[in-house]
Amino acid sequence: MLLAQRFLFDATTQQLTIHYCPLTSFYRYLSPMLHSPLTTHHSQLTTYAIIVAGGSGTRMQSAVPKQFLLVNELPVLMHTLQAFSRSQYAPKLIVVLPDSHHVYWAQLCIQHHFTLPHDLVSGGPTRFHSVKNGLKLVPDDTLVAVHDAVRPLINPAIIDAAYKQANVQGAVVVAVKSRDSVRQVKGPFTQSLLRDEIYLVQTPQTFKTALLKGAYEYAYQESFTDDASVAEHAGHAIHIVEGSYQNLKITFPEDIVIAELLLK
Ligand SMILES: Nc1ccn([C@@H]2O[C@H](COP(=O)(O)OP(=O)(O)OP(=O)(O)O)[C@@H](O)[C@H]2O)c(=O)n1
Numbered sequence: 001m002l003l004a005q006r007f008l009f010d011a012t013t014q015q016l017t018i019h020y021c022p023l024t025s026f027y028r029y030l031s032p033m034l035h036s037p038l039t040t041h042h043s044q045l046t047t048y049a050i051i052v053a054g055g056s057g058t059r060m061q062s063a064v065p066k067q068f069l070l071v072n073e074l075p076v077l078m079h080t081l082q083a084f085s086r087s088q089y090a091p092k093l094i095v096v097l098p099d100s101h102h103v104y105w106a107q108l109c110i111q112h113h114f115t116l117p118h119d120l121v122s123g124g125p126t127r128f129h130s131v132k133n134g135l136k137l138v139p140d141d142t143l144v145a146v147h148d149a150v151r152p153l154i155n156p157a158i159i160d161a162a163y164k165q166a167n168v169q170g171a172v173v174v175a176v177k178s179r180d181s182v183r184q185v186k187g188p189f190t191q192s193l194l195r196d197e198i199y200l201v202q203t204p205q206t207f208k209t210a211l212l213k214g215a216y217e218y219a220y221q222e223s224f225t226d227d228a229s230v231a232e233h234a235g236h237a238i239h240i241v242e243g244s245y246q247n248l249k250i251t252f253p254e255d256i257v258i259a260e261l262l263l264k
């Protein structure tokens with residue numbers, strides 16, 4: 001008999017237990033969630049959001065991948081999807097997860113009664129490859145926002161501002177000015193930089209879809225740390241939408257504690 005892994009998660013201890021069950025009955029149970037159609041919304045623009053959750057969270061050093069850790073009793077990824085569902089643009093949601101996490105995610109959705117419609121796509125070895133997989137589901141004549149699953153504190157008003165500006169300028173990133181003085185190391189010397197000219201880049205990063213798809217045709221380079229670096233490599237100007245200092249990326253264990261306080 002074919003067996004499926006069924007992940008049971010203890011919210012108190014944050015421990016995972018893996019059980020096995022017959023594949024056929026398990027998928028009958030899960031299939032409405034895994035294959036739910038994308039919703040349609042009335043808006044002049046068709047918008048998509050690719051929520052990348054394909055990372056392994058090595059810096060978090062947690063047994064449970066950080067996108068699934070609980071913040072105020074709800075997995076990080078669900079907070080993020082809820083924020084996008086509150087956007088006035090009502091984007092169609094695409095979640096990128098490693099294949100090995102798909103069943104676990106479906107189980108979490110059931111456990112938390114999470115019913116926001118979304119499509120699931122396979123993650124890749126790097127963020128670049130994960131985004132590229134997500135883009136396959138996005139039609140050319142739309143706007144697409146790419147957002148880290150682990151930035152659950154994104155404000156829907158900022159998501160809206162990014163879609164609005166991307167529709168005019170083609171390629172925009174949400175970013176905040178540095179609040180600290182900034183120094184660049186050059187060999188044995190250091191040099192102060194004008195901090196008013198330095199922005200710290202966050203997500204979402206929002207684009208006319210055809211522009212971003214074209215940029216993602218270039219071969220992967222290690223310098224591609226975000227979508228803007230890929231679009232810039234393809235020759236596009238990147239514009240900035242003012243972000244929020246609260247839009248932190250959950251990277252280290254202390255970030256979970258901060259996110260709990262900010263999401264209250
Ligand atoms: N192969 C990958 C790597 C990263 N990401 C996503 O890109 C976002 C930003 O990456 P980061 O915070 O660096 O996540 P991890 O790679 O999981 O963390 P670490 O670098 O600590 O391993 C995250 O939402 C992560 O899930 C992804 O979709 N696919």
Ligand SMILES: C[C@](O)(CO)[C@H](O)COP(=O)(O)O
Binds near residue numbers: 148202226227249
């Ligand atoms: C995309 C990003 O969150 C923008 O700040 C960042 O580049 C991700 O970097 P990481 O090395 O994957 O944490």
